[in-house]
Amino acid sequence: MSDQNLAQGELTRSTVYLVGSCLLLYMLSTFLRNSVGVIAPDVSLELGLDATELSRLVSFFFLSFALCQIPVGVLIDVFGARRIILGAICVMLVGCAIFATGTTYSQLAIGRLIIGIGCSSFLMAPLAVYAHRFSPDRFSTMIGIQMGGGMVGMLFATAPLASAAATYGWRSVFWGTAAFGIIVLAAIAVSMKSEPAAPVSRKANVPKLLYSSITGLKDVIRMPGFAPVMAMQVITVGPSSVILGLWGGPWLHDIYGMELVERGNTLLANGILGALGTFLWGMSDRRFQSYRKPILIGSSITFLFLVALTFTKIPREVLPVFLAGLGLFGAFGPLVFAYSRGLFPREYVARGLTLMNTAQIGGVFIHQAMTGYLIDLWEPTMTPSGPEYPLEAYQLVFGLLALEAAFAFLFYWRAKEVYPKR
Structure with a gap:
């Protein structure tokens, strides 16, 4: 395929294989980041963890993931996306093996840290490939496909994960994930074989590039309008990461007495509507001719859902519908990325988006x-099934999320509109 065709992104067989393998890659990341929420009570019981230890254990994935974002961007520029992805998958496989065999808190924590390092390139590297393969007018569409399609991995972290863990044990789930990772590694190796060379010479001074990338972020932070969108960016993932990724399972177990499979089935509604919402919110800017309006709508409705969780015990029979609504209206994150891209001048877009993702x-x-x-x-x-916390403990967490959503809404209210004029 010629460079011109690559830029135009023709729908050839190789393009379909490429996008498919990149989607499988990102599904791995979204699955692993949410993989402890449903099984959290079982892991806590087996290792004797309290709430603080459990929350730290789950969060280590995101700590290493965030710290790797800027270095990963530099390495992709120097060595190319294909090499970085293949190496990162190998790192992820090591992390899964450590987590699956760990018998102490420290071993599982190390496993989560290594998994986070491995997954840190699973979104940005495919986007770098798309930037070469597709024309600029198709790039935003590819972002939506990559992020929305990758959310299928989040769905597998609910009911399917619960069913597999109940049948084979939660450790076997991570061995199965490692096996799937090997399949994805082979798919990436084949589908990216013809990708263009890295945009920066491999003779480049990596430490110097890394230093300039970090220092260059100061210019982005000082830009007018940066603080409001940063506040909104931080809270876009708060509800899903806390409920689906960590405390949803313990909350349903402690307050509603749900066992593993039922917890997974209940959280599945949140995941499905969250994935659907990623697509719908991503297209809503065309209807509103605005990024700012739908962001304010989504954040305000999310706030109301969180207030309801804070002050009431949601009836068991409406929980799936309630969680589905929270997932749908809280999935406006792609709009915040789109707003960020419109906020930054062309020469700052890469650094700005990297900082937003971080x-x-x-x-x-x-x-x-x-x-x-x-x-x-x-x-x-x-209890025989482990420690159980009262409703007030979880309501305090939901209240914190509601307070953050209110703060972000008020802070972002005065943000200027950056939607491109026709």
């Missing part, structure tokens, strides 16, 4: 790491 993932780490301390303010009731 902020988003870093926000997940902070949410997950800190909420365990809040829940541990209450003394758990010890």
